[in-house]
Amino acid sequence: MSYQKNSVLLISILLVAVGLAFALAWLNIAKSLSYADLKTALETTTATFGTLLGIITAGLMFTQGKFSELASELTDKAPNYLAEVFSLEKMQSISTLLLALQKRFAELAATTTVTEERNLYERARVKASSMFVNLAVLLNLKLKQQGLPDTAQVSEMDPNLYKVYQKRRQGVKKEWQVFDLIQQITNIWEAPTVFFAENSRSQSALQADLTSSLSILKFKETVDKSSANIRLEASKTLSDLDNEVSEISKRLHEDKIPQLLSQMRHASTLRGKYFYLALIFIAAPLLINLLILPQLSETTAAFFQPIISITSLLSVMGVLFLLLYIYRILSE
Amino acid sequence: MKALLIEHSTPPLEVIIPILEKAGRGEQELTTQLYNTYTSLAKGMKEILGLKDKNMKTLAKVFEISLGFEGVKFEPIELSESRYALSIPDCPMIHVGKDVSFNVKSKFCDLICTSGSRAFMDTLLSPNRGTCTWDKALIKGAGKCTIAFELVKSR
Numbered sequence: 231m232s233y234q235k236n237s238v239l240l241i242s243i244l245l246v247a248v249g250l251a252f253a254l255a256w257l258n259i260a261k262s263l264s265y266a267d268l269k270t271a272l273e274t275t276t277a278t279f280g281t282l283l284g285i286i287t288a289g290l291m292f293t294q295g296k297f298s299e300l301a302s303e304l305t306d307k308a309p310n311y312l313a314e315v316f317s318l319e320k321m322q323s324i325s326t327l328l329l330a331l332q333k334r335f336a337e338l339a340a341t342t343t344v345t346e347e348r349n350l351y352e353r354a355r356v357k358a359s360s361m362f363v364n365l366a367v368l369l370n371l372k373l374k375q376q377g378l379p380d381t382a383q384v385s386e387m388d389p390n391l392y393k394v395y396q397k398r399r400q401g402v403k404k405e406w407q408v409f410d411l412i413q414q415i416t417n418i419w420e421a422p423t424v425f426f427a428e429n430s431r432s433q434s435a436l437q438a439d440l441t442s443s444l445s446i447l448k449f450k451e452t453v454d455k456s457s458a459n460i461r462l463e464a465s466k467t468l469s470d471l472d473n474e475v476s477e478i479s480k481r482l483h484e485d486k487i488p489q490l491l492s493q494m495r496h497a498s499t500l501r502g503k504y505f506y507l508a509l510i511f512i513a514a515p516l517l518i519n520l521l522i523l524p525q526l527s528e529t530t531a532a533f534f535q536p537i538i539s540i541t542s543l544l545s546v547m548g549v550l551f552l553l554l555y556i557y558r559i560l561s562e
Numbered sequence: 563m564k565a566l567l568i569e570h571s572t573p574p575l576e577v578i579i580p581i582l583e584k585a586g587r588g589e590q591e592l593t594t595q596l597y598n599t600y601t602s603l604a605k606g607m608k609e610i611l612g613l614k615d616k617n618m619k620t621l622a623k624v625f626e627i628s629l630g631f632e633g634v635k636f637e638p639i640e641l642s643e644s645r646y647a648l649s650i651p652d653c654p655m656i657h658v659g660k661d662v663s664f665n666v667k668s669k670f671c672d673l674i675c676t677s678g679s680r681a682f683m684d685t686l687l688s689p690n691r692g693t694c695t696w697d698k699a700l701i702k703g704a705g706k707c708t709i710a711f712e713l714v715k716s717r
Contacts, residue, residue, distance in 0.1 A: 344584050346577045346659070437568070445573040445599075446581070452591040472568075 243554070265531040271542045272523055276515045278545035282552055283511040290504035297497040300490055304406035307485065312372045312408065315481050320474065321369050325383055327471045328365065331358040334464060335443070347446060354443055357436040359391055361418045364411045367399045371408060406494075409487050416479040419471070440468045507555070514544060563610050567631045570603040572596055575654045579662060579670055593677045600681030603628060608686065618646045621686040621711060639708065647710040653700045667701045675709070683711065690714065 335355035342348040366383055373379065387395055402408065421435035434442075447461035482488060518541055526534055573592075582588050604624055611627075613620045622641050625648075629636050632654065639647040655671050679694035693712050700707040 344577075344580050346580045350574070350577050441568050441571045442574045442577065445571055445595075446577055449573050449578060449588070449592060449595055450581075452595060453585065453588045 265528050268531050268538050271538055272518055275541045275545040276518050279511050279515040282548050286504055286507045286511055290508055293497050293501040297501055300494045301406050304409055304490055308405045308408050324474050325365050327467050328358045328362040329386055331467055354439040357418050361415050363395045364415045366395055368411055370399055409491055419475045566606040570599045572599050576658050579658050593673055596677040597681045600678045601685050604682050604685035616688050622646045624686055625682055644713040649706040649708045651706050656700050671698055
């Protein structure tokens, strides 16, 4: 929330500053400039843009360096995780539990007439499917790593789920991205929010949906004795899955993987912003040097006067923007 | 603690109320289930936290943790030897479907608060030692609901 407020404030300040500077320049500078002044202004603007580009490039290189360092750290850990934490037995055990959940909750949803109850079961089924797909992708990567044929549980997927599986599998291009998949699995299970801190309704995890479902089934059991077996079976699955996933989650947190992934995402976002800034600051001086300066003469000066005023202003705004941007980066 | 809270969780109101409405029965069963669940929860939390005394302070501590787990924010108003009061700006009942009438919400608010508070008081104060009141302000449209536990004055 505060991040959004800061962004809005920053953009507002920039827009007001651009507006004011533009109005002042239009009223005062443009009319009084001579040809020599215009040429100097253009050259100064180009130099300013160049200097700013240097600063931006330094920022871009720094964030790229940080991103690479984090990616390399995670890449080093990835094979170890697939070999140790995700043994074939463990993956098969979790997959079997998830499949059982999917089937059971699909049946429950199909036989329920109360919309809210059906939505709860359907939500649990969808999340179990999503975990299952991520696990299948991990299994596929593991089998590839070991040079074994792909026996990932594709036959258990319907066409839609298979499409999701293919998309996620193709999305893993770097070795470190397996951690994204693993984190998604644990997040679907137990929600990324800190215990007690957030409202559980706003971001319910599969574990929470299953717990809620079990409470409902327990209640129905007392009323019409219909769901006793289903509840016991689902309760056992919940407990087994919790044991399996908690172990993975514990290891992830011990190795500070969620923090590393979060830092990578942050570095990646900053890198993107620096990249676009660099493009702007490369394009502007190029435009001046290639298009305006060669055409500038005593006779064309009057024609170029407004454009030069704007480019001069842009360079001033560039300095202001960069200072604010660096301030924001440092305060994040 | 987390395992205990997961093991003894209550049915989500936004689901259970439509089920009861449709079935036209089951209120007594729900009351019993809630009472048993909150009693087990209170006993387990008391044990985990190592709370020996049965008094308002113990009740306040356990009650606040269980509210926190359910994602209910709260503001303590008063805590003394004989009274514990708190206000909540949000409650699961107001997230129950829009088409559920005030009367139905009010009825379930009483049912849930009665069985829940009774379970906490019986376990953490001793049976028949306390009373609990709630003003249902949230479902009436006001900003905060006040819940107050008080010790019964002995003659």
